[in-house]
Amino acid sequence: MHKFERAILHVGPDKTGSTAIQKTLDKSREILAKNNICYAIGHRHHTLASYFDKEKINNFAFYKDYSSSDIIERDNSYIKLLYEQIKNSRENEIIYSFEGFIHLTVNQLEDMRSFLLDHSNKILVVVYAREPISYAKSAMSQRVKTGRTSWGKHLPYLKYKNLITKLITVFGENNIEVRKFCKSSFPQGDVVLDFLSLFDIQQSDKNFITEKSPERNVSLSHNGLLVGERVIQLLNGRFNTGADFKKSICHYLTKIDGPPITLDSKQVKAINNCSREHSKYLKNKFGVVFSKNNSPFTPPLYNVEEKAQLIIEQILKNSQPHRENKNFESNNSYWHCKNWKQLYTRILITKQRDFISKWLSFFTMRRNK
Numbered sequence: 001m002h003k004f005e006r007a008i009l010h011v012g013p014d015k016t017g018s019t020a021i022q023k024t025l026d027k028s029r030e031i032l033a034k035n036n037i038c039y040a041i042g043h044r045h046h047t048l049a050s051y052f053d054k055e056k057i058n059n060f061a062f063y064k065d066y067s068s069s070d071i072i073e074r075d076n077s078y079i080k081l082l083y084e085q086i087k088n089s090r091e092n093e094i095i096y097s098f099e100g101f102i103h104l105t106v107n108q109l110e111d112m113r114s115f116l117l118d119h120s121n122k123i124l125v126v127v128y129a130r131e132p133i134s135y136a137k138s139a140m141s142q143r144v145k146t147g148r149t150s151w152g153k154h155l156p157y158l159k160y161k162n163l164i165t166k167l168i169t170v171f172g173e174n175n176i177e178v179r180k181f182c183k184s185s186f187p188q189g190d191v192v193l194d195f196l197s198l199f200d201i202q203q204s205d206k207n208f209i210t211e212k213s214p215e216r217n218v219s220l221s222h223n224g225l226l227v228g229e230r231v232i233q234l235l236n237g238r239f240n241t242g243a244d245f246k247k248s249i250c251h252y253l254t255k256i257d258g259p260p261i262t263l264d265s266k267q268v269k270a271i272n273n274c275s276r277e278h279s280k281y282l283k284n285k286f287g288v289v290f291s292k293n294n295s296p297f298t299p300p301l302y303n304v305e306e307k308a309q310l311i312i313e314q315i316l317k318n319s320q321p322h323r324e325n326k327n328f329e330s331n332n333s334y335w336h337c338k339n340w341k342q343l344y345t346r347i348l349i350t351k352q353r354d355f356i357s358k359w360l361s362f363f364t365m366r367r368n369k
Contacts, residue, residue, distance in 0.1 A: 007120035012099025016128035017191035132275035147245030223258030
């Protein structure tokens with residue numbers, strides 16, 4: 001079995017350019033190999049995380065619709081392919097990248113460490129840290145783009161101290177590289193170039209690689225965020241969250257112009273209070289210092305309700321719901337509505353009917369006793 005000099009474990013976390021890094025590396029395998037770097041099989045390595053999540057509790061590999069046996073079979077097949085790739089490799093370094101790696105448990109990370117050391121002499125874990133308010137804005141946008149409310153019980157912030165302490169426990173502090181995620185800190189403002197700076201790659205090859213960089217994810221405007229929230233409320237769970245929602249509805253929201261997302265004073269205070277301990281840890285432990293993010297709150301510039309209703313009408317014309325969504329009736333009656341008013345009325349009627357049906361069955365059961 002070939003043994004690499006170094007394994008790079010890029011652990012994200014989310015909203016720190018992971019997708020751009022992964023897509024660029026996946027498209028640049030030949031030129032990476034020329035520079036003695038192997039990018040592990042797969043455009044990102046979520047299946048590797050799933051392999052070490054033996055209980056299959058977390059959704060590391062997006063397997064909510066799969067049976068446990070299917071997941072295990074898929075994971076084992078991936079590991080066989082990975083071993084085959086390693087066996088036939090001649091490069092000095094190998095890269096694994098997935099933003100979910102950072103959320104593996106200590107035991108799972110220890111299993112991964114043993115696996116990596118079987119075919120590499122040392123491991124470098126790469127973490128990007130993003131300023132809390134900036135992260136919150138991006139995370140809120142992503143939540144709405146996938147059909148979830150932007151602000152709720154789980155606030156959009158990351159517990160860096162907890163996450164990195166866990167990594168240090170497993171891999172050792174000297175093997176952790178924490179980098180500041182900030183466009184102004186990156187070479188040419190590009191996170192891909194910042195990541196590539198970890199390797200001995202010729203400048204001409206770096207330029208060639210960055211030409212393959214995909215378009216960055218488009219964040220919602222402040223108006224798009226508010227309209228998206230209202231659309232989610234009107235649909236009331238009648239569309240699957242995640243990829244289905246993003247594919248069918250997100251493009252309506254990204255086209256809405258307006259100022260960037262801003263947080264109101266209460267939201268800013270909540271994020272700063274939750275993040276203070278973690279920002280202090282990053283500063284003292286790794287020298288990562290965030291500048292203050294003081295953008296004023298921006299009210300919506302036009303009628304959110306009217307825009308949400310127009311989007312609902314477009315959805316009715318152009319889309320069909322996910323047929324496996326259990327919230328839908330078998331005849332998909334919501335999607336026979338001619339406009340948003342009929343849809344809204346149908347939702348309310350169904351809610352009332354479900355309530356009546358629930359209690360009617362309860363009383364019928366008691367009467368039969």
